[in-house]
Amino acid sequence: MPVSLHLRGPGLDSAPVRRGVEAVFALLRETDAVFSTYRVDSDVSRINRGELAVADAHPWVGEVAALCDEARERTGGWFDARLPGPGGGRWWDPSGLVKGWAAERAAGLLSGWDRCLNAGGDVVVAAAGHPPWRVGVEDPLRPSALAHVITLVSGAVATSGTARRGAHIVDPYRGSPTAEVAGVTVVGPSLRWADVYATAAAAKGVTGLDLLRGTGYEGLLVDRDGAARVTGGFGRAPR
């Protein structure tokens, strides 16, 4: 997955910036080593094999486990890291939360600079006194086109979707893939929660934006027929 980091402003060719950028990617690498479900030696893989207790794992694991519980509560159960596993059991896969959590934390290492970090389509930006960042939202049914452009001084944009990569979001209540929604984009202050809400809304279906009510997050949902829905504050003045 592509990770790109854009910085802008004066004084970028400096040792502090170089150290900050190195720290960003070092953090992302360490996150991968701890949480990747594709690495047999990651903490998460060892936990799922019963070889490691959460209490004995990297301290991030306990933090993420608590956030996954909070995410399940905040979304009324529509975000659930306990996926149906082989043999009818449950499998802990926090990837849907870790991506936003890690990208947000990594971007925070560069506080003080105008920054835009894009981790596989999930974006966190900050612009101090400069023009806002312009974040295009991919049209989930026509990936060559943009469905919307969000101008954002500081905050996060996360997108979940099923249209082009097949149904890979599981309805936690039925345990089966969901395909009502082509894509959901959520905008708000924190990438970890924008990402959680986008995933939960896509799992819930065409009424998924109901989950955003009262949260301070705004959303755009495109269903599989191309019809778009937005929350009341979506696309208002940049924040």
Next chain:
Amino acid sequence: MRKITFFLLATIAGLVGLFSYRTSFGEAVPQARPAEAATPSPAPPPTLVAGGRTVDGDAIFTEYGTVQVRVTFAGERIADVAVLQKHTVHEHSLVLNELALPQLREQVLQAQSAEVDTVSGATATSRAYLDSLQSAIDRAHTR
């Protein structure tokens, strides 16, 4: 305003597994292994443009393979975008390539540079394409 872009491909290779949304079982999502997946196809000859110059974007690794584009500039305008490498890993990605890459090229030529700083989306193909394109544009502007 000065703008610089960092791409860290080694990290990307490592992060492919974590960040590809495998939230269901029973489907195998292929992982990019850059050392093997990056099989460059023969570079197409750049479009002949009077006074034009070509700049290669970074090779961007995705879970479906590698995407890299070559941009031909005529002055400040983008005259053409050619695909140097495209996804090779999985049949699904070949379908994406057939559909997505020509559309993306048209889009870029019409828009004449992205009017956005970045793109939020769930499609690995267009992300990789735009990242490679962005790196080529950045490179063209910084030399």
